Amino acid sequence: MALQAEPQVESAGSPPAIRALGLVKSFGALRAVDDITFDLAPGRIYGLLGPNGSGKTTLIRLLAGLTPPTAGWAEVLGTRMPSRPNLSRIGYMTQADGVYSALTVAENARFFGAMYGVVGDQPAADALDLVDLADRRASIVGTLSGGQRRRLSLACALIHRPPVLFLDEPTVGVDPLLRVQFWSHFRALADAGTTIVVSSHVMDEADRCDELLFVRSGKIIARGTGREIRAQAGTADLEQAFLHLGGDVEVAR
Amino acid sequence: MSRRRVVALFRRVVSEIRRDRPSLALLFIAPIVITGLVTFILRESQAPQVTAVVVNLAGTRGQLVGSALGAALREGGATVSDVADEAAARAAIGDKAASVGVVIGTDAATGSSLTITAITNGLDPSGEASQVSAVLRSVVAAASGASGTAVPVVRHTTVYGTPTDDPITTFAPAIVGFFAYFFVYILTGVSFLRERTGGTLERLLATPVTRGEVVAGYTLGFGLFATIQVAVLMLWALGSLHVPALGPLPPFSIGLGVAVNGSPLLAFLVVVLLAVGAVSLGIFLSTFARTELQIIQFIPIVLAPQFLLSGVLFPVSSLPSILQPVVAIMPLNYAVDGLRQVFIRGADLGVPALQLDLAVLAIVAAFFATIAALTIRRDVV
Numbered sequence A: 001m002a003l004q005a006e007p008q009v010e011s012a013g014s015p016p017a018i019r020a021l022g023l024v025k026s027f028g029a030l031r032a033v034d035d036i037t038f039d040l041a042p043g044r045i046y047g048l049l050g051p052n053g054s055g056k057t058t059l060i061r062l063l064a065g066l067t068p069p070t071a072g073w074a075e076v077l078g079t080r081m082p083s084r085p086n087l088s089r090i091g092y093m094t095q096a097d098g099v100y101s102a103l104t105v106a107e108n109a110r111f112f113g114a115m116y117g118v119v120g121d122q123p124a125a126d127a128l129d130l131v132d133l134a135d136r137r138a139s140i141v142g143t144l145s146g147g148q149r150r151r152l153s154l155a156c157a158l159i160h161r162p163p164v165l166f167l168d169e170p171t172v173g174v175d176p177l178l179r180v181q182f183w184s185h186f187r188a189l190a191d192a193g194t195t196i197v198v199s200s201h202v203m204d205e206a207d208r209c210d211e212l213l214f215v216r217s218g219k220i221i222a223r224g225t226g227r228e229i230r231a232q233a234g235t236a237d238l239e240q241a242f243l244h245l246g247g248d249v250e251v252a253r
Numbered sequence B: 001m002s003r004r005r006v007v008a009l010f011r012r013v014v015s016e017i018r019r020d021r022p023s024l025a026l027l028f029i030a031p032i033v034i035t036g037l038v039t040f041i042l043r044e045s046q047a048p049q050v051t052a053v054v055v056n057l058a059g060t061r062g063q064l065v066g067s068a069l070g071a072a073l074r075e076g077g078a079t080v081s082d083v084a085d086e087a088a089a090r091a092a093i094g095d096k097a098a099s100v101g102v103v104i105g106t107d108a109a110t111g112s113s114l115t116i117t118a119i120t121n122g123l124d125p126s127g128e129a130s131q132v133s134a135v136l137r138s139v140v141a142a143a144s145g146a147s148g149t150a151v152p153v154v155r156h157t158t159v160y161g162t163p164t165d166d167p168i169t170t171f172a173p174a175i176v177g178f179f180a181y182f183f184v185y186i187l188t189g190v191s192f193l194r195e196r197t198g199g200t201l202e203r204l205l206a207t208p209v210t211r212g213e214v215v216a217g218y219t220l221g222f223g224l225f226a227t228i229q230v231a232v233l234m235l236w237a238l239g240s241l242h243v244p245a246l247g248p249l250p251p252f253s254i255g256l257g258v259a260v261n262g263s264p265l266l267a268f269l270v271v272v273l274l275a276v277g278a279v280s281l282g283i284f285l286s287t288f289a290r291t292e293l294q295i296i297q298f299i300p301i302v303l304a305p306q307f308l309l310s311g312v313l314f315p316v317s318s319l320p321s322i323l324q325p326v327v328a329i330m331p332l333n334y335a336v337d338g339l340r341q342v343f344i345r346g347a348d349l350g351v352p353a354l355q356l357d358l359a360v361l362a363i364v365a366a367f368f369a370t371i372a373a374l375t376i377r378r379d380v381v
Helices: A056-063 A085-089 A105-115 A122-130 A146-158 A176-191 A203-208 A226-233 A238-246 B003-018 B021-044 B059-075 B086-094 B125-145 B168-197 B200-204 B211-238 B264-286 B292-297 B299-309 B321-327 B331-345 B352-376
Strands: A018-027 A030-040 A045-049 A071-076 A079-081 A090-093 A164-168 A195-200 A211-216 A219-224 B051-056 B079-083 B100-106 B114-119 B241-243 B252-254
Touching: A018 A056, A030 A056, A030 A071, A030 A219, A045 A056, A045 A176, A045 A203, A056 A071, A056 A164, A056 A195, A079 A085, A085 A090, A090 A146, A105 A122, A105 A146, A105 B003, A122 A146, A146 A164, A146 A176, A176 A195, A176 A203, A195 A203, A203 A238, A211 A226, A211 A238, A219 A226, A219 A238, A226 A238, B003 B021, B003 B168, B003 B211, B021 B168, B021 B211, B051 B059, B051 B086, B059 B079, B059 B100, B059 B114, B059 B125, B079 B086, B086 B100, B086 B114, B100 B125, B114 B125, B168 B200, B168 B211, B168 B264, B168 B292, B168 B299, B168 B331, B211 B264, B211 B352, B264 B292, B264 B331, B264 B352, B292 B299, B299 B321, B299 B331, B331 B352
Parallel strands: A045 A195, A045 A211, A090 A164, A164 A195, B051 B079, B051 B100
Antiparallel strands: A018 A030, A018 A071, A071 A079, A211 A219, B100 B114, B241 B252
């Protein structure tokens, strides 16, 4: 349907779950996402690392089809975004909790389930079980703690069992114990075949990802495993690697 | 359009409002208190305290009219006294010893027919107008009692309904329409703004829901509350449940006892169409607001002109001609007119004026629903 040839799957390995091709998003003179191209393989956890304002959220919104690109395109599971029907195969946990505080935990889960076209109440109950909120089903969300709300927010992104999951700073404001739990959920989902893109500006979470993409000023400045990136930058930790690869600070080795 | 998604949105909106006590109070208690208060003020100010001084300058013929007039005025609750001449009457009114003077004279041109002149203070035009109309009513009453005196007879009749001094009859339909519009707009605007600022809209739009489904779900949810509100308000306006004296309590009645000639179902239809437009207006305007305070700040821009120009307070016909084109584009105007057609005229669907009102309201609702849907996907970043 498009004039450009749809990118065909290379023979090697499985087809990419997510693909970006020359993706650009401009807001006036600002290029929030500046010519990004990559393929992300299914069943892996990708860490999108970068400082605030580097374009991580805009990149996720482009990949999730929430905003049309200025140039280039994004593909999820072989379908070009934005595509409304494709949204039922994508889970998106926003940076804000994005849950209704006047509703109960169960009502929120069922509501988002209905929006994703999920049939019956069981998937919502399963998602709440997964994040350990089953005993708070009847609680009004406004009465929950910040961590509980974050768990509900995650559950609402999982109800329809999406094969692709975008998590925008999922662990901000989350205590260390819950953070460990979150990451074990993410790992279990990836093992079951879910492709996960996690954005973060916390470098110590990076080693839990299978692969890292360093984002800076709307560009991917480095990609690889934590070890590869450290080796490439010749630094001992990722934070220094980031500064080094950004090229604006000469880091003492 | 997926029915399941619309129903889920509808149920969510309903649960949110149901748990929001201040909003419920705003929806149901506020209009009842305000309409009750307005009715009380308007009805009680119906009987202005009339202190009349009567001057007869027309001999025995005038005497006859003067006593009939005095009797009619007294029957209306006025205090009436006779004074010798017009100067004395003017002095009494100037001192505020009397509120109105009635001079019965002989017409200078014909020398035979009687004239009646009302004198007022001149400092409070609207209050004095009611004094003059009290005199006028008494003249009508007196004329029937004193035949052959050649006092011109004034009668009042109306095309629709019956002549009434009860201003609530025309006020009630207007207020029902205005409250439905006002509260539905505020609640939808604030509620949708919370969707935008709370991050739930972002998340909602990450699901396969369509904009049309969102507008439909919201319209059904707030439409339900608007409908219940209108039902309650109409019961309140039309009802007249008399409670007999009980112990130390005096007898009183619940409800405003407004007469209605048409079908309450048609009145519903008018208000529901208006409310659908108000839901979409709230969604649309929430695009331009960043805080809940700004939703309130739209009231002087969006609602106040409609309140002033839609015949709620001032009759549309009394508005300056330069404003008439503006009046013609006010959705509330058509709702108020439609409700009056139903309440007072008893109009049914065959009445062209009501058909026009319904058609305009439907078009306005469809128009705002479309632009509301178009603005939902505005980039929030």
